[in-house]
Amino acid sequence: MMIATALATTLGTAGFAATEAQIQQVQGFNSSIDTSTFTDTDYDIAYGIVTSGMSNSEKTAKLRALATDDNVDMGIAMISEAEMERLLDYAPDADLGTITQSQAEAALAVTYGGESRAVITDRVASILAGEPMDDETLTVVSTGRAAMLQMYVPEADVTVLTDDELALAVSYVHSGMSRSEKTAKIEELVN
Structure with a gap:
């Protein structure tokens, strides 16, 4: 059940049960997928898939894999094409097909961390290469995540x-939801 473990970790939804609206959205996405055995964690993962930037056929394949407990590598599929382009802007030689969701999210956060382009480029390349992050990079990732969230809720105190x-707010940023949906979800968390 590697798919569930990986996505639950990256989406940070372990402590959050899917809402009835989220469950209905998952169930309504493709009626041919049997969701009768889904746990709360499965629905959290499935909701992340349904609201991701993947194509409908990719979403369907991932949901079917989740429904049948098949081991499918989620890779970087949970970030948008624009985010992929942003990563390639800083790390043009990176193989985005081999990086994990958490690497992608950390590297994207670094791009919002406020450092010089040269420093950002080095940090992004290091993260995407799978090198361990030092304390300074972890601090930049935290700063970058806060900056990303502030783009959606500029008046909110995301430090609360x-x-x-x-982690859940960051997963909303990387989802395929509309900007207004992302903003509303993040505001719900902050308030």
């Missing part, structure tokens, strides 16, 4: 979010 809430 718990680690789980922060």
Whole structure:
């Protein structure tokens, strides 16, 4: 059940049960997918898939894999094409097909961290290469995540979010939801 573990970790939804609206959105996405055995965690993962930037055929394949417990590598599929382009702007030689969701999110956060382009480029390349992050890079990732969230809720104090809430808010940023949906979800967490 590697798919569930990986996505639950990256989406940071372990402490959050899917809402009825989210469950209905998952169930309504493709009626040929049997969701009768889905757990709360499965629905959280499925909701992330349904609202991602993947094509409908990719979403369907991932949901079917989740429904049948098949081991499918989610890779970087949970970020948008624009985010992929942003990563390639800083790390043009990176193989985005081999990086994990958490690497992609950390590298994207670094791009919002406020450092010089040269420093950002080095940090992004290091993260995407799978090198361990030092304390300074972890601080930049945190700063970058806060900056990304401030783009959606500029008046909100995102420092009040718990680690789980922060991870969930970041997953909203990387989802395929509309900007207004992302903003509303993040505001719900902050308030």
